[in-house]
Amino acid sequence: MQIILPDRSTRQLDCGPLPIEEILHRFGINPVSIIVTRNGRLVPETACAEEGDEIRIIRVAHGG
Amino acid sequence: MPAPDRRDILCSSTPCSEPAVIWLRDSGQYLCSTHCIQHVENLFARTVEGQRMIAPGDRIAVAFSGGKDSTALLLLLHAALPTWPDVTLLAITVDEGIAGYRDETIHAAVDLTTRIGVEHHIVSFASLFGGDLDALLKGRESRSCTVCGILRRRALTVAARQAGAAKIAVGHNLDDEAQSVLMNLLRGDFPHLVQDAASGEPECFIPRIKPLAGLSEREIVTYLLLTGNYRELPECPYTGYALRSEVRVMLAGLEYRHPGTMKNLISSRDTIRKNTTRVSGQGGVQRCRECGEVCSGEICQVCRILSRPE
Ligand SMILES: [Zn+2]
Numbered sequence: 001m002q003i004i005l006p007d008r009s010t011r012q013l014d015c016g017p018l019p020i021e022e023i024l025h026r027f028g029i030n031p032v033s034i035i036v037t038r039n040g041r042l043v044p045e046t047a048c049a050e051e052g053d054e055i056r057i058i059r060v061a062h063g064g
Numbered sequence: 065m066p067a068p069d070r071r072d073i074l075c076s077s078t079p080c081s082e083p084a085v086i087w088l089r090d091s092g093q094y095l096c097s098t099h100c101i102q103h104v105e106n107l108f109a110r111t112v113e114g115q116r117m118i119a120p121g122d123r124i125a126v127a128f129s130g131g132k133d134s135t136a137l138l139l140l141l142h143a144a145l146p147t148w149p150d151v152t153l154l155a156i157t158v159d160e161g162i163a164g165y166r167d168e169t170i171h172a173a174v175d176l177t178t179r180i181g182v183e184h185h186i187v188s189f190a191s192l193f194g195g196d197l198d199a200l201l202k203g204r205e206s207r208s209c210t211v212c213g214i215l216r217r218r219a220l221t222v223a224a225r226q227a228g229a230a231k232i233a234v235g236h237n238l239d240d241e242a243q244s245v246l247m248n249l250l251r252g253d254f255p256h257l258v259q260d261a262a263s264g265e266p267e268c269f270i271p272r273i274k275p276l277a278g279l280s281e282r283e284i285v286t287y288l289l290l291t292g293n294y295r296e297l298p299e300c301p302y303t304g305y306a307l308r309s310e311v312r313v314m315l316a317g318l319e320y321r322h323p324g325t326m327k328n329l330i331s332s333r334d335t336i337r338k339n340t341t342r343v344s345g346q347g348g349v350q351r352c353r354e355c356g357e358v359c360s361g362e363i364c365q366v367c368r369i370l371s372r373p374e
């Protein structure tokens with residue numbers, strides 16, 4: 001799956017289905033300070049992501 | 065409308081079977097787009113009503129930078145206007161003159177006020193203080209946010225007074241408020257901890273209201289995205305208060321592991337405020353010797369910044 005980080009850089013992640021929260025932890029991102037879209041739709045971070053998904057992480061905190 | 069996804073988590077409002085867009089960690093609720101918008105509007109209305117922020121006939125100046133929080137603030141106030149008798153809005157944008165940042169946000173600000181039809185005033189540091197922030201900061205960039213905050217507050221007050229506003233609405237959200245409580249405690253700044261800007265003591269002082277104080281940053285950004293008002297804008301190039309950044313990261317960590325931390329911090333502050341006898345500004349209202357504005361010493365902070373004694 002493709003991960004788009006808050007700074008707009010992208011990462012490729014090859015792994016089975018897993019909760020988005022888990023992906024955030026791998027990148028050291030606190031779920032409290034972001035929101036996520038999966039294939040262009042807003043989803044809770046407890047939703048799952050799998051092969052073929054595009055996960056975009058949007059930072060909500062200003063100046064941080 | 066994108067196709068539904070079999071993996072969708074459903075909204076916890078009943079009866080509703082729409083896919084959830086947000087999980088509210090402290091209440092455990094999952095909300096769909098419609099219910100999330102409703103939740104944000106309700107929280108906003110509850111904050112405004114609970115603290116009696118708006119009275120019939122008020123002319124409210126909205127501090128409108130064009131950024132996320134103030135955009136949500138203006139939209140929510142504007143949408144609620146029909147529920148308040150004779151209340152009018154105007155937006156005030158302060159142009160600090162920050163190269164590479166301000167032009168685009170002002171553009172976004174003008175777009176929105178034009179689209180929804182709200183009176184809009186733009187005041188610049190250059191016209192009020194004789195120079196833009198970039199010039200005023202030369203040699204003291206490390207204090208950028210302090211200097212800018214003091215000048216911006218003055219610019220807003222002046223513009224709001226000129227426009228005949230009764231109140232100034234600012235976009236501080238739950239996260240900002242919780243950070244401020246902790247920062248005031250960490251700095252030992254008791255006066256700022258207990259001082260409530262909304263109570264508006266001296267007659268010449270325009271009270272400030274914070275209608276977004278019950279909404280988290282996540283709820284605000286989600287609301288903007290869901291209503292088609294989210295816009296990616298450049299970040300201010302000045303680096304911010306060192307302490308605030310540390311407090312922000314620390315509080316976000318606590319909120320994640322202990323949901324409700326930020327709300328608890330704010331309710332502790334409110335309890336302290338309720339139980340504190342007002343330490344009325346020693347000797348009553350004083351006025352600045354230079355500019356005549358209300359201040360706590362002989363010369364106000366703005367005049368001190370502009371005369372550059374440091
Ligand atoms: Zn729903």
Ligand SMILES: [Zn+2]
Binds near residue numbers: 355357364365368
């Ligand atoms: Zn002065």
